[in-house]
Amino acid sequence: MMTKTYPDPLKPVLYLFLLFLIFSGLYFTAGILVPVALAAIIAMLLLPLSRWLEENGVNRTVAAVICILVLLAAVAGFVFLLSWRVSNIQTNLNQVEEQIKKLLTGLQQTVNDKFGVSKAQQEQLIKKQGSSGAGSAAGYLASLATGFLGSLTTAVLMLIYVFLFISARRHFKRFILKLAGDQQEEKASMIMNEATGVAQKYLSGLAKMIVCLWIMYGIGFSIVGVENAFFFAILCGTLEIIPFVGNITGTTLTAMMALAQGGGGSMVIQVLITYGLVQFIQSYILQPLVVGKDVDVNPFFTIFVLIVGEAVWGVGGMVLAIPLLGMLKIIFDHIEPLKPYGYLIGNDDESRDQKPLWSRIKAWFKKKSN
Known part of the structure; x- marks a missing residue:
């Protein structure tokens, strides 16, 4: 039986078409695959705990249940902490509301001076917008309830998947070993172990770095004078879980709250300076020390994959x-035809051999002391 071959100029087109089909499938199945992928990553994070329990004589099923309970306890503790702080913020809402009203009054005056739209006309436009949306309030509440139930269902499914x-x-x-075959069984097992290790180290390092960010942001915002720092x-x-976008969003909210609290432009600038200093420490000191180079990915592809991930699967x-x-790079590095793609995704030899800034600082001080 003869296999059909394609001309060389046609192969790139076929590859692009295959890539398009893959991303289309990922996009349209996001509601199914995202909870499964998140559950798999969480399971990798909890795997060391499960193995430790099993080594101490606990049944694997019981160990999985304990891991789920630990996860629920951690999430519940975090939610309780946030809700407690939100309740404290609510006691100052009247003051914040007054500051916001002052800002809106100044904005209305600016619009009146610059564009000639009187305050009465502005209020009339706002009332029209409010009246047009009043009829759809019931629909909005219904969609909100539906979204909440959907999120709750997804969370329960994720817990089942993790278990x-x-x-x-x-x-x-x-x-997976049966798919690889007897000849590739050892290699497939090594790839799975390395990929799981990369995910575990990245997630545990990220958790440690988030705790460090809590401390640094807390000290910085307290010095600036932000209420409920x-x-x-x-x-x-916590929003650092969503790289680049998360920390900018959190800092923007903090700056807006500082402005609403009457801090003025100087406090906003101080909040932004705090953000810049923390990001510098995170990028050049915390990242090499805590997270390290466990996910050895080129910065270009780090940003690119975030954009693609948001476009395909959202947040x-x-x-x-x-x-x-990072797991995909491990697979590429161990499969001969895909090694060039692993090299493309990773850092080059010069950046890989270059010492982090923290190591260079310690070496500089050591040299000076000698």
Whole structure:
């Protein structure tokens, strides 16, 4: 039986068409695949705990249940902490509301002076917008309730997926080894172990770095004088889960709150300076020390994969983008035809051999002391 061959100029077109089909499939199945992918990453993070429990005589199913309970306790504690701080913020809402009214009054005066639109006309336009949206209030509440129920269902499904990934991980591993065949079984097992290790190190390092960001943002915002500085420090640090976009969003909210509290432009500038200093420490000191080079990915592809992840899977895609790309690079590095793509995604030899800024600073001080 003869296999059909295609002319060389046609092969790139076929590859692009295949790539288009893959991303189209990922886009249209986001509601199904995103919870599964998130659950798989969380299961990898909880895997060391499960193995430790199993080594101490705990049944694998019971160990998986304990991991789920630990995860729920951590999430519940974080939600309780945030809700507690939100309740404290609500006691100052009257003061914040007055500041916002002052800002709106000044904005209305500016619009009146610059564009000739009187305050009465502006209020009339606002009332029209409010009346047009009043009729759809019931529909908005219904859609909000539907979204909440959908999110709750997804969260429950994710917990079930995490439990199944942990308790039945040997079954999934054997399936992949059977696909690889007897000759490639050892290599496939090594790839799975390395990919799992990369995800675990990235996520555990990210968690440690977020705690460090809580402390630094808390100290910085307290010095600046932002009210409820601890709450906004937790907000900015936690949003680091969504790279680049998350910390900017948290800092923007903090700056807006500082402005609403009557801090003025000087406090906003101080908040932005705090953000810049924390980001510098994170990028050049915390990242090499805490996270390290476990996910050895080129900065260009780090940004590119975040954009692609958001376009295909939304916020969940941005959260999953970097660990999934790191795991994909491990696969590329161990498969001969795909090694050039692994090299393209990773850092070049010069940047890989270059010492981090923190190591260079320590070497400089050591040299001076000698």
